[in-house]
Amino acid sequence: MSYRENPRPGGRSARVQAAVHQSVRDMLATMDRADVTIPLIAQRANVTPSTIYRRWGDLQELLADVAASRLQPESEPARIGSARRDLEVWVEQYADEMASGVGRQMLRDVLSAADGANAERCSGYTQHQLAALIARAQKSGEPFPTQAELMDHVISPIIYRILFDQAPGADYVRELIAKVMPQS
Amino acid sequence: MSYRENPRPGGRSARVQAAVHQSVRDMLATMDRADVTIPLIAQRANVTPSTIYRRWGDLQELLADVAASRLQPESEPARIGSARRDLEVWVEQYADEMASGVGRQMLRDVLSAADGANAERCSGYTQHQLAALIARAQKSGEPFPTQAELMDHVISPIIYRILFDQAPGADYVRELIAKVMPQS
Numbered sequence: 001m002s003y004r005e006n007p008r009p010g011g012r013s014a015r016v017q018a019a020v021h022q023s024v025r026d027m028l029a030t031m032d033r034a035d036v037t038i039p040l041i042a043q044r045a046n047v048t049p050s051t052i053y054r055r056w057g058d059l060q061e062l063l064a065d066v067a068a069s070r071l072q073p074e075s076e077p078a079r080i081g082s083a084r085r086d087l088e089v090w091v092e093q094y095a096d097e098m099a100s101g102v103g104r105q106m107l108r109d110v111l112s113a114a115d116g117a118n119a120e121r122c123s124g125y126t127q128h129q130l131a132a133l134i135a136r137a138q139k140s141g142e143p144f145p146t147q148a149e150l151m152d153h154v155i156s157p158i159i160y161r162i163l164f165d166q167a168p169g170a171d172y173v174r175e176l177i178a179k180v181m182p183q184s
Numbered sequence: 185m186s187y188r189e190n191p192r193p194g195g196r197s198a199r200v201q202a203a204v205h206q207s208v209r210d211m212l213a214t215m216d217r218a219d220v221t222i223p224l225i226a227q228r229a230n231v232t233p234s235t236i237y238r239r240w241g242d243l244q245e246l247l248a249d250v251a252a253s254r255l256q257p258e259s260e261p262a263r264i265g266s267a268r269r270d271l272e273v274w275v276e277q278y279a280d281e282m283a284s285g286v287g288r289q290m291l292r293d294v295l296s297a298a299d300g301a302n303a304e305r306c307s308g309y310t311q312h313q314l315a316a317l318i319a320r321a322q323k324s325g326e327p328f329p330t331q332a333e334l335m336d337h338v339i340s341p342i343i344y345r346i347l348f349d350q351a352p353g354a355d356y357v358r359e360l361i362a363k364v365m366p367q368s
Contacts, residue, residue: 108298111295111296111347116348119348120348123348123349151341151344152344156340163343163347164343
């Protein structure tokens, strides 16, 4: 359902999506999650419940879509120093955000949906940020890990710890990065 | 709530747990998941709904408890050859199970609960199996990765791929293991 991801800006589809997403965000901020239902979301967004069912299928898919949209980064990783330093700072911030209460809830929402499309979207956002850092390293000629190394050996262990274990600390994050960094 | 994990065998608490778990498993096997409710589970298990609410809190926590129990391994990793070979076979089987429809659903159930206790339990089962393999390697004097290396660099990337990306293949699993294996 690609129109879900890229509705024509300003079109009816985009307006419905924006209204529904906003309603979900407002309701999650003020209500108990268990009380959030599609009829209430529809009422608040001023659309019919069947519009929501037709487009998202069920509440879980809608919550996953909203969560994935919130996980979309607003800007490129900050430029602080070397590509390695930028990577360290970005990954530490990423780990902190994902380990926070809001981050965990968004991960749960994304992963609860039976359709894996929103989970793939989230992973895509992460890969996009890493690609920007890799491009900086290439430009400056710094030795740098590959995207697969970063995904498998830095991002994956961080997310595993957040989901199944204790939240990772900054030292742990730096050790993971040191391990994949090529010796220059 | 430690009694949840280890109710006195044969006691009322253990009997209630067994009946409720069995009812959930039977219902999930035959009904649409969205139709499974606490009142229906209670009816089938012959307990009151309030017994379930008191003990598990909500449906999501109950589903997470049942899923974690199903993820508990029934036996030690198979003895096939060297500790490395045993590890490869065990990890490939683990990756296949977790990537299957049933495995994904159990992961989703475990991770959907707000309480992370069942997710930690699952990670504990995995660590227990790896500890058995590490003990074999120590006994036979084979060089072998540490538990932290296996969790961070073999289990984590496999689970990340299953949750966010494409299911990992056997080649990928063997590459991850080769990477953490100390050079003998």
